[in-house]
Amino acid sequence: MTRLELNILGCGSATMTPRHQPSCQVLNVRDNLMMIDCGEGAQLAMRRMRLKPMRLNHIFISHLHGDHCFGLPGLVSTMALLNRTNSLTIHTFKDGVELFSQWLDYFCRERPFEVRFNVIDTHKRVIWEDDAVTVTTFPLVHRIPAVGFLFQEKPKLRHIIGEKVKELDVPHYAMNALRQGEDWVTPEGIVVPNEELTEPADPVISYAYCSDTKFSRRVIKSVAGVDWLYHEATYDDSLRIKAHKRYHSTSLEAATVAREAGAKRLILGHFSKRYLDETPLLNEARTVFPNTLLANEGLVFDLNRR
């Protein structure tokens, strides 16, 4: 299994509390780190979770509320102090480019690396891809423009059955083609079906991040069939009017999104500071979607686990 882990650095809403940091996650894809939102204290949370800033090359900012981005200047400054040289890409709405540039160009003037900006908007589109993963934005429903991020692993290579290839004397140069699913043709011209020489590739995993948002059918569509869904659950159902007014969701609504989207697992987060214990939010969600978990600072979810 290739590494695919979700690190929770912050899952509180708005105000920092001793219990929760503002929104911040790090997705570890084969030891390449991608940060999702960057609330105040992100750099310290990375250090606490032993996540190396040098392995972090992408930061995705879901929307321009302070509790989702005030950690950026500090994190970038620390990267500069660590003498980072590889470029860092910040995916953000247009206003963010100006706001972040102003501060970074002033406070981290002498940084030995480039900060690139990738301007996103509320359209559903692929905003980044590499060999391992594709990142797609989709619109959320919040007080200001906001997007969710869908991370989808790229198809993986099939596993070669050592005994079989040895038995048939398949040469080394043919292995890559086998891993990619091609059949093997012997020097005598006999076609050996790929399935006899390889085992299926590991399944590709998908993860969707939805914060901050009101309950929305469009969101359900956007995250249809996802393996892991992080959905904000700022309030419990008794506060659903407050939630709607503020364009947030209740845990019951988060669970409804997970169920109707056919997600495999749901992680709740972005908790209001009013909760000293989020178990009631969990219990509420589980009445609708049993495979629900609570986010918490320091937790690492192995997304390969099913």
Added chain:
Amino acid sequence: MTRLELNILGCGSATMTPRHQPSCQVLNVRDNLMMIDCGEGAQLAMRRMRLKPMRLNHIFISHLHGDHCFGLPGLVSTMALLNRTNSLTIHTFKDGVELFSQWLDYFCRERPFEVRFNVIDTHKRVIWEDDAVTVTTFPLVHRIPAVGFLFQEKPKLRHIIGEKVKELDVPHYAMNALRQGEDWVTPEGIVVPNEELTEPADPVISYAYCSDTKFSRRVIKSVAGVDWLYHEATYDDSLRIKAHKRYHSTSLEAATVAREAGAKRLILGHFSKRYLDETPLLNEARTVFPNTLLANEGLVFDLNRR
């Protein structure tokens, strides 16, 4: 004694570590709070120390390095969420006005209170005063323009000796004049010297904050005779070349400033993250200035203690 306490919210340098937060202090003057520098995480540190953001009306930024001001947007946002209405004054260099305004006007657009800026420069001058205290800037020697802050209590009122005023039937309306040191003239025209009716006022206390700075004779002059001196001690004496190159001080130099300025007590801070224990810095300083203490997050210094 009127309340005069120094709260240490952060005394680390540059990078946040699990041991130290970036620079931030809160001076409590008779339950009015004044913040000195505002590193990332300031709002959380305030909460941890049970310091009420609503009682904080002034923030003094010593210089525009990120570890001294990245906590501002988060703190102001939280004040807005708390529905603060009284104005907040940020004392900062000119560049800071633009930088902070850009962020606060975007991220805290709808704040129900006014943020005022008081532009400071590297001249020695009174930048704020009220009934209780005078705040004076003085130049430090750093890589960018930086100032120290000298907080001086205003002369206090004398204490009335209850028995004596009762004995002489001094009327209530005359008490304020007595507290201010005036003599009492009886209806018969007899002058009773103030000293017979009152005891001396509490001593006025002064506190000087010096961070970040190289060792400097000008600084010594500026803090001459201060009761409490906070002076940065980023490094120990073995690293004094590094310290000078980076325009920082060693603990030996901090102690020299305290001794030559005739300070009564010295608090060391702004520790490099290389120290897992600052006792060597303390011991080094005490060879020169025995009345030295180490800052630490969560510590409260009662500045009335002598």
